[in-house]
Structures are given as structure tokens and as C-alpha cells.
Amino acid sequence: MTSVLAARELAAAGIEGAALRESYVRCRRLNAAHGKTFFLATLLLPPAKRPFVHALYGFARHVDDIVDDHASTTAEQRAALLERWVGDFLLDLEWGATSDPISRAVIDTSRRWDIPSSYFVDFVDAMRSDLTVTSYATYADLEKYMWGSAAVIGLQMLPVLGRADDTVRWDVLEQHAVDLGLAFQLTNFVRDVAEDLRRGRIYLPQESLDQFGVDRERLARGRVDESIRNLLAWEIERARRLYARAAPGIELVHPTSRDCLRTASTLYGEILTEIERADYDVFSARVRVGLRRRAQVGLSGLQRARSARRGDPPTPTPRGS
Known part of the structure; x- marks a missing residue:
């Protein structure tokens, strides 16, 4: 059943046909269920832009779920299903x-x-590697993976988000989008050390682990010590540098898209602060930004977003238009 809000978004975006509308609604449900911060941020976009962001998130989530469905499938089954679906x-x-x-x-x-x-090909290649690659020797190696798993998602979204005006160069905007995608992904990797370990993977560079005297066994014990604190602090600072490099790009997107990015960047960046407040304990429970803080940032962004929408054309225009 299509909600009133979803129906309004589909109408604003000019999406017609029962099958196509239902597909967009499915993607919206995936975003709402699994991407709570991104879903909140998406709601700050004009209704005409939201379905397309839901679709891009839904695609990424669906492929990721195929790869990570450890509960009901074997590695061989996941590989076969991924190749069939992707093909x-x-x-x-x-x-x-x-x-x-x-x-x-x-x-x-x-x-x-x-x-x-x-x-899409690069994203799929990154997801395919998750079936066989369990660690990365250097940050440069990890960055190649993150290009496909995160950076290209930001690049996919850019035409929907739009430029501030015609003087903004796409290549400049794209570099900021890449940096923000990497920042989001690295934040995930720091927060999800324990969850990734349960899947047999480590997404922190081996060179970083070596630098602080941490190995897989030490992480698997699930107890925070000074070496692990120093390792996570190192990667947190790396992520913060990426957020700082990405920040100027927010002002380069269309005014009606800025608060979506600003909200996502603020809330995701604050996950790093919450990890520090938890004394770097990423093992006991998943570190989150509190509901009250998410509501505060979201409501503040909504006020600005509504103001930015006044006088905005009802339908976004694609790249090159």
C-alpha cells in the first residue's frame, strides 16, 4: 500500500504506471528500514527529487543484502545469486x-x-569482492574498494541533487561527492568493526593495525585497550579530514538539496563523536546518535529546506539540461 507521502512524492516526480510506482515504493521502504539517517536526510529534499534517491539507495541495499545474507545462504549460494541478479x-x-x-x-x-x-558496474564489482576479500593491506587498497562501494553512489546522486548554478563545474562537485562518500563509508567501518568481524572481514587497513600493534585476534576478543583506542582514533581523524574536504561541496549543490547533505553529514559525522564518548567501545553495542539529537538536526534542516524550496521549479532538471 502506497502511503500518502510516497504518493505525493511519486506525483511530484512525474512517475506513472502501477508497476513503476510500486518499484519506487519498494526502494523507499528499503531506505526507510535500513538507512534511517539517509532516509531522514532524503525527506529534506523536494518531493520531486526523493523517489530517485530512494531508488539509488534501494538498489545498493538490495545488492548488499545479497552479499551479506549469511543467515540463510552459503558463500557459494550468495555468489551464484549475486552473479545471476547482477547479470x-x-x-x-x-x-x-x-x-x-x-x-x-x-x-x-x-x-x-x-x-x-x-x-553501477563499479558498485557491483565492490560488492562482488566482499565475497572473497576479507582485508586490505593499505589505505590505498581500501580506497579502491570504497570507490565502488561508496564514492560512485555519491556520483550517482549528483545529477538529482543538481548544481547551485551553471558556474559550478561538475568535476569540482564530483570530487566533493567522492570525499563525502568515502567519509560516510569510513565512518561505517569504524563503527561496525565487531559486525564486520563476525562476517569475517576487516575494513581497517592492515598497515594501520600494524602501526598500533593490533591484529585480528585482538579485535575478535572484543575488549577495548589502548592500542585499539589509538587505532580507532587514527581512523576517526582520517574520516574527519574527508568530511572537511567534502564540506565546501554542500554549498555547490542546488539550494534545495543542501540541507539533505548537511543533515546526513552532520549526523554521520557525530557517530565518530559518539564513538569517542563511548571510550572507543565499538564491541558492546552499535554506537548511534540519539533519537533526540537526530530529531533536533532534522527539524532544523527541515526549516531551512522549506525556505529554500520557495520559488523552486517543481521538477528537477538532469545534467546537461
């Missing part, structure tokens, strides 16, 4: 149509906004 998706993306209930929305989004298919 169908890439063919459908080239063709421009599909019967898949998730792919339908993202293919429509890709065509409307002229999003390069290479971004």
Missing part, C-alpha cells in the same frame, strides 16, 4: 527495461538522469 540487471540497464521489482526504479532513474552505467 540480469546489467543487461536490463543496457536495454532500458526490466521485470525485476527493484531494478525497474533504478533503471528508470538512470535513464531520466543520464547516470553512467559504469557507476
Whole structure:
């Protein structure tokens, strides 16, 4: 059943046809269920932009879930399912149509906004590597993975978010989007050390672990000591440098998109602060920004976003228009 808000978003975006609308609604549900911070931030966009962001998130979440479904499938089953689903998706993306209930929305989004298919290929390659790669020797190695797992998602979103005006160069905006995607991903890696370990993976560079005398066994014990504190503090500062590099890009997107990015960046960045407040204990429970703080940032962003929307054209225009 389509909610009133979702129906309003679909109408504002000009999305018609029962099957296509249902596909966008499925992606919206995935964003609401799994991407709570990103879903909140998405609600600060004009209704006409939201379905396309939901579609891009829904696609990424669906593929990630295939790779991480450890509870009900074996590694071989996950690999086979991923190859089958991805193969169908890439063919459908080239063709421009599909019967898949998730792919339908993202293919429509890709065509409307002229999003390069290479971004989807790079994302899929990163997810495929999660089936076999369990660690990364250097930050440069990890950065190559994060290009596909996070940076390209920011690049996919840029045409939807739009530029502040025609004087803003796309290549400058794209670099800021890459930095923000890397910052979000590295924040996840620091917060989710214990969860990733349970899946057999470490997303902190081995060179960092070596620098502070930490190994897989020490992390697996789940007890914070000075070496682990120093390791996590090191990676937190790396993430903060990425947020700082990304920050100027927020003012370069269209005014109606700025508070979406500002809210996501603020709340995700504050996860790092919460990790510090927890004395770097990322083992006992998943570190979160409190509901009251999320509401405070979201409401503040909503007030600014509503102000920015006044006089904004009802439908966003794609890159090159």
C-alpha cells in the first residue's frame, strides 16, 4: 500500500504506471528500514527529487543484502545469486527495461538522469569482492574498494541533487561527492568493526593495525585497550579530514538539496563523536546518535529546506539540461 507521502512524492516526480510506482515504493521502504539517517536526510529534499534517491539507495541495499545474507545462504549460494541478479540487471540497464521489482526504479532513474552505467558496474564489482576479500593491506587498497562501494553512489546522486548554478563545474562537485562518500563509508567501518568481524572481514587497513600493534585476534576478543583506542582514533581523524574536504561541496549543490547533505553529514559525522564518548567501545553495542539529537538536526534542516524550496521549479532538471 502506497502511503500518502510516497504518493505525493511519486506525483511530484512525474512517475506513472502501477508497476513503476510500486518499484519506487519498494526502494523507499528499503531506505526507510535500513538507512534511517539517509532516509531522514532524503525527506529534506523536494518531493520531486526523493523517489530517485530512494531508488539509488534501494538498489545498493538490495545488492548488499545479497552479499551479506549469511543467515540463510552459503558463500557459494550468495555468489551464484549475486552473479545471476547482477547479470540480469546489467543487461536490463543496457536495454532500458526490466521485470525485476527493484531494478525497474533504478533503471528508470538512470535513464531520466543520464547516470553512467559504469557507476553501477563499479558498485557491483565492490560488492562482488566482499565475497572473497576479507582485508586490505593499505589505505590505498581500501580506497579502491570504497570507490565502488561508496564514492560512485555519491556520483550517482549528483545529477538529482543538481548544481547551485551553471558556474559550478561538475568535476569540482564530483570530487566533493567522492570525499563525502568515502567519509560516510569510513565512518561505517569504524563503527561496525565487531559486525564486520563476525562476517569475517576487516575494513581497517592492515598497515594501520600494524602501526598500533593490533591484529585480528585482538579485535575478535572484543575488549577495548589502548592500542585499539589509538587505532580507532587514527581512523576517526582520517574520516574527519574527508568530511572537511567534502564540506565546501554542500554549498555547490542546488539550494534545495543542501540541507539533505548537511543533515546526513552532520549526523554521520557525530557517530565518530559518539564513538569517542563511548571510550572507543565499538564491541558492546552499535554506537548511534540519539533519537533526540537526530530529531533536533532534522527539524532544523527541515526549516531551512522549506525556505529554500520557495520559488523552486517543481521538477528537477538532469545534467546537461
